[in-house]
């Protein structure tokens with residue numbers, strides 16, 4: 001008996017998902033599109049699955065992890081940039097003056113992102129992200145940020161890939177930031193990461209070596225209507241499965257759900273203040289309002305973190 | 318003996334390539350990077366190969382095939398667009414006045430591309446490309462354009478993939494044009510096609526269905542320095558093999574060749590007026606001048622079509 005229980009537990013591809021309607025909907029969809037000869041069969045090449053990143057594949061509180069990186073970079077790079085002290089939002093970071101930082105609003109945030117994400121080669125930027133990930137720890141959990149990925153989603157990504165899906169990230173976050181660690185964290189290679197980006201320029205360095213330099217100019221915002229546009233631009237094929245957690249994912253979910261044949265649209269609802277966070281309609285980060293209403297109207301799958309997930313983060317920190 | 322000759326012929330992954338230094342260089346590079354434990358070993362995830370399209374994977378004379386499509390589209394769509402007769406470059410096409418068309422220059426060409434490549438949904442555009450490919454025939458060869466792909470390159474793409482490479486197109490041509498047929502023609506799926514693109518807008522159609530509409534605005538030119546930029550944007554990883562045929566590929570070849578470890582940079586030199594075309598330094602289409610000099614200076618592989626290719630196009634038209 002024990003052996004049989006063990007075998008059954010091992011054969012469950014989603015052990016961190018509680019049994020219930022949500023898990024059943026996922027397993028049913030995947031087996032239907034993968035069943036050759038079935039009415040919902042989808043050829044492997046068309047099994048495209050897209051996932052939002054912040055708040056869908058990893059946590060996003062108390063602030064987007066990429067913004068935590070930017071704040072740490074301001075502190076790291078300040079000694080080499082004495083002129084920064086004359087720039088109010090940057091000074092606010094250096095002074096630890098969170099009120100002043102908040103008062104600087106979107107423009108202040110953009111100034112901090114530009115200062116820390118431009119003016120270096122793509123290789124140098126990737127190295128700075130890797131260095132930060134190796135040393136930074138999340139304020140609440142004390143873990144490396146990479147270990148605040150969601151265990152149930154790692155299982156889902158693997159389950160999809162083992163059923164012939166190609167898994168993509170479609171994130172409002174910066175593509176050059178995510179690509180550094182997505183392969184290790186999620187098994188998603190750089191060429192399957194779609195995200196926001198700044199301009200990049202090709203040039204010959206002083207020694208004649210070609211290099212790519214990140215410029216202080218936003219090129220593409222992969223959020224809201226930018227998500228289906230980004231999917232079209234980078235993937236060139238409409239997904240059959242989309243997973244998000246906020247209103248920024250609504251257009252992507254609509255675009256995915258409106259295609260012909262079997263479709264799966266899902267939203268992760270953050271309902272677990274104890275193990276993670278609880279937030280939705282009023283949150284500044286990951287606001288989930290219109291998309292929650294539309295999910296209910298359209299019958300999309302809403303994952304209730306507290307109810308549907310047996311565990312949230314990987315057990316090994 | 319006969320059986321052994323047959324076996325040996327069957328085991329040659331590149332039967333349309335003549336034996337010689339070029340073929341040997343290709344086979345040697347692939348086996349070195351794929352040999353586990355060897356000094357030039359490259360993990361499969363990093364075996365990225367990029368190919369220019371026009372003049373590298375398929376022919377490009379007497380004019381870029383996408384431009385032949387655009388000219389045919391002008392004729393097809395003219396009855397629904399009577400106001401076009403007031404636009405000189407379009408009128409020149411309708412009148413078959415090639416001198417007037419040529420006189421309209423780059424701006425005229427851009428006007429024709431815009432008229433035929435914008436103002437419709439991405440789905441409608443893809444359908445028009447598919448319809449054209451099914452009916453159009455190349456003026457010299459009388460074949461469908463899709464059957465003017467290069468047989469030796471099809472073998473090379475397969476050889477690379479069977480050795481763990483991921484093959485990408487990086488083309489100055491339009492990404493929405495190429496993606497329609499690249500999977501069937503080359504085994505390269507849409508998400509592995511990088512190209513030039515126009516802006517695309519997401520909107521709700523009258524019936525509430527979401528759609529993507531192509532707008533009359535160039536968004537990205539994937540040519541020259543745009544090629545390494547496009548590689549960075551779409552692939553996010555530096556290739557280890559790049560193959561081009563013109564000066565528009567020079568930056569991509571430099572970017573590829575300058576990376577660490579084993580690298581392969583190759584140029585297809587059109588030297589075969591009998592079976593295809595012969596052109597290089599003076600050509601308006603696919604000009605190969607600086608890149609030919611740099612190939613010689615840097616020791617890149619130059620494929621001489623006449624010398625190195627046993628056949629040019631697939632035997633089945």
Ligand SMILES: [Ca+2]
Pocket residue numbers: 052053054055056244245246286
């Ligand atoms: Ca999110």
Ligand SMILES: [Ca+2]
Pocket residue numbers: 369370371372373561562563603
């Ligand atoms: Ca070319």
